[in-house]
Amino acid sequence: MHQPHVVGAGMTRFAAHDRPLAELFGEAAVSALDDASLGTDAIEAFYLGNAMGGQIENASHLAPQLASHIGLAGIPCQRFEDACATSSNAFKHAVQAVESGRHDAVLVGGVERCTPETGLDTAEMTTQFATAMHELYEQPVGLSFPGVFGLLTDRHMHEYGTTEEQLAEVAVKNHFHGSLNPDAQHGREITVEEVLDSPVVASPFRLYDCCPFSDGASAVVVANESVAETARDQGADEPIAVQGVGHATDVVPIADKVDPGATQAARDAAEQAYDAAGIGPGDVDVVELHDCFTGAEILATEALGFFEAGEGGPAAAEGRTRLGGELPVNPSGGLKAKGHPIGATGTAQIVELVTQLRGAAGERQVEDAQVGLAHNLGGDTATTLVSVLEAGA
Amino acid sequence: MTDRDPQPDGGHPAGATDPTYAEWRQHLWEDQVLLGQRCHDCGHATAAPKAACAQCGSRSIERIDLSPEGEVYARTRIEIAPAEFDGPYTVALVDLGEARVLARLTGEREIGESVTLTDVYEGDLGPAPVFG
Numbered sequence A: 001m002h003q004p005h006v007v008g009a010g011m012t013r014f015a016a017h018d019r020p021l022a023e024l025f026g027e028a029a030v031s032a033l034d035d036a037s038l039g040t041d042a043i044e045a046f047y048l049g050n051a052m053g054g055q056i057e058n059a060s061h062l063a064p065q066l067a068s069h070i071g072l073a074g075i076p077c078q079r080f081e082d083a084c085a086t087s088s089n090a091f092k093h094a095v096q097a098v099e100s101g102r103h104d105a106v107l108v109g110g111v112e113r114c115t116p117e118t119g120l121d122t123a124e125m126t127t128q129f130a131t132a133m134h135e136l137y138e139q140p141v142g143l144s145f146p147g148v149f150g151l152l153t154d155r156h157m158h159e160y161g162t163t164e165e166q167l168a169e170v171a172v173k174n175h176f177h178g179s180l181n182p183d184a185q186h187g188r189e190i191t192v193e194e195v196l197d198s199p200v201v202a203s204p205f206r207l208y209d210c211c212p213f214s215d216g217a218s219a220v221v222v223a224n225e226s227v228a229e230t231a232r233d234q235g236a237d238e239p240i241a242v243q244g245v246g247h248a249t250d251v252v253p254i255a256d257k258v259d260p261g262a263t264q265a266a267r268d269a270a271e272q273a274y275d276a277a278g279i280g281p282g283d284v285d286v287v288e289l290h291d292c293f294t295g296a297e298i299l300a301t302e303a304l305g306f307f308e309a310g311e312g313g314p315a316a317a318e319g320r321t322r323l324g325g326e327l328p329v330n331p332s333g334g335l336k337a338k339g340h341p342i343g344a345t346g347t348a349q350i351v352e353l354v355t356q357l358r359g360a361a362g363e364r365q366v367e368d369a370q371v372g373l374a375h376n377l378g379g380d381t382a383t384t385l386v387s388v389l390e391a392g393a
Numbered sequence B: 001m002t003d004r005d006p007q008p009d010g011g012h013p014a015g016a017t018d019p020t021y022a023e024w025r026q027h028l029w030e031d032q033v034l035l036g037q038r039c040h041d042c043g044h045a046t047a048a049p050k051a052a053c054a055q056c057g058s059r060s061i062e063r064i065d066l067s068p069e070g071e072v073y074a075r076t077r078i079e080i081a082p083a084e085f086d087g088p089y090t091v092a093l094v095d096l097g098e099a100r101v102l103a104r105l106t107g108e109r110e111i112g113e114s115v116t117l118t119d120v121y122e123g124d125l126g127p128a129p130v131f132g
Helices: A021-035 A062-069 A086-099 A122-128 A145-159 A165-180 A192-197 A225-232 A266-277 A294-303 A312-317 A342-357 B021-031
Strands: A006-013 A045-049 A079-080 A105-113 A201-203 A217-222 A242-249 A287-290 A369-380 A383-390 B035-039 B062-067 B069-078 B088-095 B102-103 B114-123 B126-131
Touching: A006 A225, A006 A342, A021 A062, A021 A105, A021 A217, A021 B114, A045 A062, A045 A086, A045 A342, A062 A079, A079 A086, A079 B021, A086 A105, A086 A242, A086 A342, A086 A369, A086 A383, A105 A342, A122 A145, A145 A201, A145 A294, A145 B088, A165 A192, A165 A312, A201 B069, A217 A225, A242 A266, A242 B021, A266 A294, A266 A369, A266 A383, A266 B126, A287 A342, A294 A312, A294 A369, A312 A383, A312 B126, A342 A369, A342 A383, B021 B035, B021 B114, B021 B126, B069 B102, B088 B126, B102 B114
Parallel strands: A045 A079, A045 A105, A287 A369, B102 B126
Antiparallel strands: A006 A217, A006 A242, A105 A217, A242 A383, A369 A383, B035 B062, B069 B088, B069 B114, B088 B102, B114 B126
């Protein structure tokens, strides 16, 4: 067994990008390779996350196309699709390929264009996203993705007394973090009042409770200890060890989940990742998690074991998850402020953790960050991947 | 009998769904009846028929008529709707006792309030139960 490391990381700014997928992905991929001080000859496989290119861009079979664009044609290339958890699943496979000795180094990343500026309008894109829920028993009802998490959050508010103000505090925090991240789509701070005054998208969520439509790409190089040493010798920054990746699914549709608000797949994936890393939630210093909506962040902080059931809302409102708090959550701004180009989101979380664990995050640096956790969720909470990364290991 | 043999109640080969989606849709549309399934092995019931039990994997499952009465489990008011739909409208998880179903909800209803299957929404993507 080999010890997988992330040896290079790169991403585009998340925003509206009027550039083809290949150019967008090329920027992130080349940036990751350069960060690793490795040439394309070191890369033995390429795993791509792209959720919806076939639906919204008339672009499928993208892995060899994008590999060719960056000089990687010839090696095994594969595209992954798992809704919003797409590139975390690609990352898992890269980690496993390196761990098992199948490959010494793998390029893994994701790309997606979802903004109205480069593609479809809001109603059409809402339809495209809804294709990730049950075709027969969810889509015909007219449920949207804000609605999926609206249902889960409505129930959480009922059971635990979570308030709209606590939801708004999550948005305010993540916008503050985004204001410190030059790669974030939303760099402007907002107030609780602005959130509560914004129009309802799907109750209890208002516009500012929702992540934006985004274009963007991200990529990392996963390599074994030998390649990591070569990269270090050639001038790369510190390699960051991948200590565990958990991956679990839950029943589709939502109505059949035993306790929908538990987001059981997140709990199962977290348990796997914690066990593999030999740590518990109390050992984590920095978290990038799937805050597609403010309520999703509260559910996730509880599912990952950071707070007791019902404590996620108060914890956010008290600043415990803010930079400078006991456990900074989404220092990048998260999906909420950094942006959410579906297939690029998972590996972008890894990019942020690597940056934090190297101590290179500038104004948004989490102090003494040694252990980082990423939580990436797909579909109606049907898929979740949790990854644990560690510096100096 | 192996689990690959046809089910003894006839007609449906192993791996097929009983009821099929066509039957589920027809019963909802024509009779306003929600078909479901119950697992013989673990008792799990569902309003979304499958080839095997989603909880325990058993293929020993029977077709049932679900109750038209239930309680609101969770709600969301959809203001920004997918392109095929005209918002706003309310979508809810309704607890029918042994299974939950995703449905349209009419009127202002609280979580825990009793509701009844009153209508069927006929959208471009298929029928959906309406509770009120």
